[in-house]
Amino acid sequence: MQPPVHAFGQVFVRLQPHLASLDIFLRDQVARFEPEIRSMADYCIDTSGKRIRPALVFLSGWRGDEAPSPDLVKAAAVVELVHLATLVHDDIMDEAELRRKRRTAAREFGATAAVLLGDALFSHALHLAAQFPTTEVCLHVAESTRRVCAGEIVQTLRRGSTDISREDYWRIIDLKTAELFRVSCFLGSRLAGSPAAYVEAVTSFGRHLGIAYQVYDDLADFFGDEQRIGKTLGTDLSSGKITLPLQILLDRLPPAERAGLNEEIAGRRSPQMLLRFSQMKELGVFPSVADAINAEIATATEALSAWPTEGPTPLLLELGSILREQVAALNPEPPKPAQAG
Amino acid sequence: MQPPVHAFGQVFVRLQPHLASLDIFLRDQVARFEPEIRSMADYCIDTSGKRIRPALVFLSGWRGDEAPSPDLVKAAAVVELVHLATLVHDDIMDEAELRRKRRTAAREFGATAAVLLGDALFSHALHLAAQFPTTEVCLHVAESTRRVCAGEIVQTLRRGSTDISREDYWRIIDLKTAELFRVSCFLGSRLAGSPAAYVEAVTSFGRHLGIAYQVYDDLADFFGDEQRIGKTLGTDLSSGKITLPLQILLDRLPPAERAGLNEEIAGRRSPQMLLRFSQMKELGVFPSVADAINAEIATATEALSAWPTEGPTPLLLELGSILREQVAALNPEPPKPAQAG
Numbered sequence A, B: 001m002q003p004p005v006h007a008f009g010q011v012f013v014r015l016q017p018h019l020a021s022l023d024i025f026l027r028d029q030v031a032r033f034e035p036e037i038r039s040m041a042d043y044c045i046d047t048s049g050k051r052i053r054p055a056l057v058f059l060s061g062w063r064g065d066e067a068p069s070p071d072l073v074k075a076a077a078v079v080e081l082v083h084l085a086t087l088v089h090d091d092i093m094d095e096a097e098l099r100r101k102r103r104t105a106a107r108e109f110g111a112t113a114a115v116l117l118g119d120a121l122f123s124h125a126l127h128l129a130a131q132f133p134t135t136e137v138c139l140h141v142a143e144s145t146r147r148v149c150a151g152e153i154v155q156t157l158r159r160g161s162t163d164i165s166r167e168d169y170w171r172i173i174d175l176k177t178a179e180l181f182r183v184s185c186f187l188g189s190r191l192a193g194s195p196a197a198y199v200e201a202v203t204s205f206g207r208h209l210g211i212a213y214q215v216y217d218d219l220a221d222f223f224g225d226e227q228r229i230g231k232t233l234g235t236d237l238s239s240g241k242i243t244l245p246l247q248i249l250l251d252r253l254p255p256a257e258r259a260g261l262n263e264e265i266a267g268r269r270s271p272q273m274l275l276r277f278s279q280m281k282e283l284g285v286f287p288s289v290a291d292a293i294n295a296e297i298a299t300a301t302e303a304l305s306a307w308p309t310e311g312p313t314p315l316l317l318e319l320g321s322i323l324r325e326q327v328a329a330l331n332p333e334p335p336k337p338a339q340a341g
Helices: A016-030 A035-044 A052-060 A070-094 A105-109 A111-129 A136-157 A166-191 A196-223 A244-252 A255-265 A273-282 A285-303 A312-330 B016-030 B035-044 B052-060 B070-094 B105-109 B111-129 B136-157 B166-191 B196-223 B244-252 B255-265 B273-282 B285-303 B312-330
Strands: none
Touching: A016 A035, A016 A052, A016 A070, A035 A070, A035 A105, A035 A111, A035 B136, A052 A070, A052 A166, A052 A196, A052 A312, A070 A105, A070 A111, A070 A136, A070 A166, A070 B111, A105 A111, A111 A136, A111 B070, A111 B111, A111 B136, A136 A166, A136 B035, A136 B111, A136 B136, A166 A196, A166 A244, A166 A312, A196 A244, A196 A273, A196 A285, A196 A312, A244 A255, A244 A273, A244 A285, A255 A273, A273 A285, A285 A312, B016 B035, B016 B052, B016 B070, B035 B070, B035 B105, B035 B111, B052 B070, B052 B166, B052 B196, B052 B312, B070 B105, B070 B111, B070 B136, B070 B166, B105 B111, B111 B136, B136 B166, B166 B196, B166 B244, B166 B312, B196 B244, B196 B273, B196 B285, B196 B312, B244 B255, B244 B273, B244 B285, B255 B273, B273 B285, B285 B312
């Protein structure tokens, strides 16, 4: 098996044994599915995913390099299964062809089976969540799942609409992405028995990192490298989804040009990707979005400032630094290196 | 609001206050959804449904005519929400236009929003399930949900296939329908604090009643009254779904005729509904299917035979009797009344 390519890089090296335990656990869970579903579920739980949410569980509950506790592995499986279920359902709606260079479940098995496969993954996640001694894990996971779905619904209902405020955008990504990052951090920290105030700090870190990560993802949809990311760029514009880079571009375009872009977002005219991309460069969209991401990472970092010596703190902060580097690496006009001398 | 039309008739009259409490509870839950989802969820939680699964919760936990305990109402809401979520997703896949004479959620809001709405209903159900003091409810509901999805997946994968044994059919309906009937009875009985052996008996009753109910539903797809049921007949044949009436017809047709019907099931020829219906009458399909349903009701009844004096027993048995009557009412050639004198 190929080692997964991680947006979050080096910190994942230390996590390899944890992620390997997760993989064994997930395979074993799939073996308990009805025979007809096993191969479909296996197809989804493939190792090429980034496993960011499980990593957040493991890092938030970090107690050194030894093997993770069975509880952490189970919690990591829960958040990953919820995430996989949302991906399976998202790909149906986006009519996406490929995900990580493979055919999506919807293309491979048909939309009908994909709806049900997503449901089966969801319910298996909740079944695992219910295996903890108290209802706490189940309660949080179910609530988060509902909020993730709510975020996706709001985003779906707004497709093609150009009347989306910054607040709307922030609320959507808080629900659809930050929520699962948040609950991953909460579960890891809580299950490791951290003091309540630290659990709260780590949870807040997770939420803000999740927001930052989603804005980064939306930035990469315009400024990424198709080869490296393994998906088509510009899909947000072509599917009428307004993200921060587009919002900023709309704000800065002269009114006549803005009307044209609005037509593209509404799907009444085909998107002029190259023009929009060059306008984004010209009007300084990249640095503004990067600033927003870095501000969010700073908020995440700040949440941990009172806890510098807790085990998970430096590892979580490293995630923030890596994300900052990933953002910088997308810069189409990287800052010139300082003159020597 | 119109009182709901119940396949299960009179016993539901005593349940009216319970079902009214459920309705108030469900409306209150919907009010907690994000604003964008509220009206969609409200549309689904409409009062025209039969509420059979909540009724099973209430009857299995019956302690007299007084107001139901908050726990029973919550459990009833859980099973109904799971059921509604599966309906929302089923209607996407069936490309159904109408359900109970109203446009399906998929038609009303689009398939994309319907996938997510179903997810939100699922996760809200699990969130409610996690609000009980122990993980037991959540554990059972999540496992049942997974099995319901598994049943739907197996059925979907087999569409258009003529190679489906009686065992396959029985397994599919056990998963997709009987499972939720079973868990509804389990929850009602368990939450009412019944002795373990009685809980087991009631749970077994629920499972067999669920199987009987699904076979009845499949029979009604051929022998029902469109006006009364409020949906198009013959949809199982036209969607390539092999049910017991079709299996029996296939068995009894001469080989040449059987090949033609197989072509219709496989979707390679348009279904000849009138011909198939008259063949079913001619070859005695109705009484054979009715016998199978009644045998299943007898098994359900037998499960309660050691508990004649427990409060829920007579009410549950009444459900069996009512279903038997419903089956008889479908009979295209009702037995002649006995001669007087």
